[in-house]
Amino acid sequence: MNWIDTILQGVLLGGLYALFAAGLSLVFGIMRLVNLAHGDLIILAAYLILVIVSALGLNPFLAALVAMPVMFALGWLLQRVVLNRVLGNDILPPLLVTFGLSIVIQNALLQGFSADSQRIGAGALETASVDFGPVTLGVMPMLTFASAILVIVGLNQLFYRTAVGRAFRATSDDPVTASLMGIKPASVFAQATGIAMIVVTIAALYLGMRANFDPTIGPARLIYAFEAVIIGGLGSLWGTLAGGVIIGVAQTLGAAVNPEWQILAGHVAFLLVLLVRPRGLFPRAYD
Amino acid sequence: MVQDYRVLTRTPAATVAGIVALGLIVVGYALPAFAGRGLIQDLFFILTMLVLAQFWNLLAGYGGLVSVGQQAFVGLGAYALFGAAILGGWDPVAALILSGFAALLVAIPTAFFAFRLAGAYFAIGTWVVAEVVRLSVAQWKAVGGGTGTSLPRDAVDGMFGIETVKTLFDASNAAARDILAYWLALTLAIATIGGIYALLRSKRGLALAAVRDNIEAARAVGVDAVRMKWTVFLTAAFGTGIAGGLIYLQKGRVSPDAAFAVTDWTAYVIFIVVIGGIGTIEGPIIGVLVFFALQSLFADYGTWYLMALGMIGIAVMLFAPRGLWGLFSDKTGVQLFPIRRRLSGEKIKED
Secondary structure (H helix, E strand, O other): OOHHHHHHHHHHHHHHHHHHHHHHHHHHHHHOOOOOOHHHHHHHHHHHHHHHHHHHOOOHHHHHHHHHHHHHHHHHHHHHHOHHHOOOOOOHHHHHHHHHHHHHHHHHHHHHHOOOOEOOOOHHHHOOEEEEOOEEEEHHHHHHHHHHHHHHHHHHHHHHHOHHHHHHHHHHHOHHHHHHOOOOHHHHHHHHHHHHHHHHHHHHHHHHHHOOEOOOOHHHHHHHHHHHHHHHOOOOHHHHHHHHHHHHHHHHHHHHHOHHHHHHHHHHHHHHHHHHOOOOOOOOOOO | OOOOOEEEOOOHHHHHHHHHHHHHHHHHHHHHHOOOHHHHHHHHHHHHHHHHHHHHHHHHHHOOOOOOOOHHHHHHHHHHHHHHHHHOOOOHHHHHHHHHHHHHHHHHHHHHHHOOOOHHHHHHHHHHHHHHHHHHHOOOHHHOOOOOEEOOHHHHHOOOOHHHHHHHHOOOHHHHHHHHHHHHHHHHHHHHHHHHHHHHHOHHHHHHHHHHHOHHHHHHOOOOHHHHHHHHHHHHHHHHHHHHHHHHHHHOEEOHHHHOOHHHHHHHHHHHHHHHOOOOOHHHHHHHHHHHHHHHHHHHHOHHHHHHHHHHHHHHHHHOOOHHHHHHHHHHOOOOOOOOOEEEOOOOOOO
C-alpha cells in the first residue's frame, strides 16, 4: 500500500468536503445558524446545473455560472422570508425550520426528478489524470481542491477587504452594536446566505461531475460539512479547509485498512479532535 | 406569622384529566378483548412514538439538550434485545431491561463527550455519535452485520406471557405477539408520563425548569446544573433504549439502517414534540395524535405527504412556536399536567 498516495488522495477529497462546508461555515460563523438543509441545497443546485446543461447544451462550468445568480436569489429570499424570523438565542427554531426545509427540498426533487441517480457529464475531464512519479492524481480532484482554495481566498478577501465583509464581521461579533452603527442585520444575513448559495453552486458542480447523485444523498454530505466546520472552528474558513482535509485523510486511511471503515474513520477523527479541542482547532469568533 | 396557606399545583382541569386518564388506562388494558389486530398495531405505534417523544421533550424542552442522536439509543436497545435473545438465549421480554442498560452504558461516555459542546455543536456531536454507533453495530457479524437479522422463532413463540395471551384471546402466535407488545407499550407509556410528571413536580423538577429558563440564575441560587443535565440525559437514554427494544421486539426483524434511522427515531419525534408543543407533557400527546392522523390519511401520497409534513413543521415553528397545545393553553389557561406552584389560602395572617 502506498501511504503517500493514500494521504494525498485524502487531502484532495478534503477539498471537496471543504467546498461542501465553506457555505455552511460562512452562515454558521455570521449568524450561528445551523442549516440542516445545506446538504439538500447542494443537491438542489446540482439538479439546477443539470437542467441548464441539458436545456441549453452548455458546458457544466458555464452552466454553474448561470445557476449562481439563481441560487443567490433563492438564498437571499429564503433568509429574508423564513430564516430571519427564527434566529435567536434558542437553537431549536432554526434547527427545525431548516430540517423541515430539508424534507421539502428532498421530496420536491424526488417528485420532479424521480429517485434515479444522475450525473453532470464533464467529458474527458472525468477520467484525466497527471502522473507525478510515485503518485498519480486525478485532474478532477485537483481541480476541486484548487477551487476550494480559490473559494476560501475569495471569501477571505470579501471578509477583510470590503465594506460588506466589515458588516459581516461586525454583525457576527455583536449584532446589536452593529445595528447601532447603521448596519441592518436582517439584510446582512440575507446577503450572507446569498453568497453561501453561490459557494453551494460551486460545490454542487463538483459533486455532480465527480459522482452520481440522487435527491436523498444531501444529509450524508451535510454531516461531513458540519464536521469540517466544527473541527476548523467557528468563523475560520482556513480552519474549515483544515477540517475537510482531516476528515478526507481519515476516510482514505480508514478505507485503506478496511473498506468498511471509511466513513467510520472520518467520524472518529471528528470525535477525537472535539475531545481535545471542544471549540475546534482555529476558532475566530467566541460565543 | 402563622402559616395558613398551602402550595398547590392541582387545578380542576387536572382533576378531570386524572379521572379520564384512569378510565383510558382501564379501557386501554381491556382493549385487546374487543379490538382488531390493525387497531392494536396502530396503538402500539402511537404509544411507542409517544414514549420517544416524551423523552425527547424531557431532553430538549426541559433539559435544554437538543439532541439529534436519539436514534443511537433506539438502535442500541433493539440490538441489545436481539443480541441477548440470539446469542444469550434470553427471553425477549426480560431482555427489554438489557435494552435500557445498553443505551445507558453508551450514554455515559456520550454525555462526557457531548456535554463539553454547547448549543449547535451538541446537536451535531450527538448526531455523529449516533452514526459511529450505527457503523460499529453494522460490523457486528453475529447479529447479521449490515444486513440485519430476525428474532429466532422459538424465542418469539416461547416469550414470557405469550401462552397466556393465546389462551385468553384465542389468538394466533403473531396476533398474540402484537397484543403482548401493545400491553408492554401501554405500560411503558404510563410509566414514562407518570415518571416524568412526578419528576417535574418534585424539587428536582423545579431545579430543571430553573435551569431551562436561565442557567446562570439557577446556578446562582444553588442548582447543580451539570447534575441536572446528567440526570435528564441518562434517564432519556434508558427510556429510549427500552422503547427501541420494544419497537423491534414487535417488528421481529432489525437492521442497522432501520434501527438507527435519524428520520424515523429523531426527526419525526422532533416534529411530534414541536407540532404538539415543546416543554409540556400534553404537547407530545397531541403531537403524536396529529402525526398519526396525518400519516394514516395522507401517507399514500408519498412525497407530497412528506413535503406537507415539512411545511407544517416550518409553519408551526414560524407562527405557533409553542405548538398546538401552547395555542390552546394560552387561550384557555387549561393545564392537564400542571406543574406550576400556586399559593392558596383564605388569607395570610400576620401575628
